[in-house]
Amino acid sequence: MPRLEENNIQIENREIICIDGFKMSVQASRTHYCTPRVDGFDVFYSQVEVGFPNKVETLLLPYADGQDSEIYTCEVFAYVPAAIIYNILQKHGGMIGGGLPNLYLEDEVDESYDDLTYGYGIVEDLMKEDEIAVYEDEHKDRS
Numbered sequence: 001m002p003r004l005e006e007n008n009i010q011i012e013n014r015e016i017i018c019i020d021g022f023k024m025s026v027q028a029s030r031t032h033y034c035t036p037r038v039d040g041f042d043v044f045y046s047q048v049e050v051g052f053p054n055k056v057e058t059l060l061l062p063y064a065d066g067q068d069s070e071i072y073t074c075e076v077f078a079y080v081p082a083a084i085i086y087n088i089l090q091k092h093g094g095m096i097g098g099g100l101p102n103l104y105l106e107d108e109v110d111e112s113y114d115d116l117t118y119g120y121g122i123v124e125d126l127m128k129e130d131e132i133a134v135y136e137d138e139h140k141d142r143s
Contacts, residue, residue, distance in 0.1 A: 013100060019093030024053040024060075026085060028101035033065070033078035044104035048085060050077040059088050082106070 015025050028034035032049040050060055056072045063077040063084075082103035089095050 014098045016089070016098035016100065017096055018089060019096055022053065022055055022057070022088075022092040023098075024057070024088070025051040026098075026100055027051065033076070034101075035079060042102075044102040045082060046104045046106045047079040047081055048101055048103070050080050050085070051075075057088060059084050059091070 012027055013025070015023050017023050026048050027050075028043075028045040028048045029039045030037050033047075034045050034049050035047040036043065036045070050063070052075070053060065053073055060075075060077045060080065061072060063080045064072060065076045065078045082105050085100070085103060086105060
């Protein structure tokens with residue numbers, strides 16, 4: 001869920017970590033490539049900005065901001081549909097850490113990744129409870 005500072009400026013979500021080790025930053029606010037381009041706790045985004053994945057993710061390639069680049073892990077991916085984010089999370093086994101903006105799934109998700117439930121902005125629905133516990137145990141001293 002998005003967080004606001006005292007002066008109502010939205011602060012960034014933590015990097016997403018998936019079960020298989022895939023990581024990416026998913027952001028949405030008035031300063032990001034997203035739809036709508038506004039801040040707020042109650043805003044649901046149909047498109048978001050993704051940045052700097054730790055591995056090449058083919059589902060993101062059509063949204064690369066620097067189309068001439070060959071290094072897709074050093075890219076910002078603009079206006080990525082929420083359904084693509086959902087599909088990426090499912091493809092990589094689910095989300096075990098990090099944060100997401102509220103997502104509005106106006107497009108259909110790929111049913112080949114059907115092991116998780118729809119999130120609709122609720123991060124916990126995109127995570128597997130047993131994986132969260134393992135992740136938290138392994139990382140509790142790093143906070």
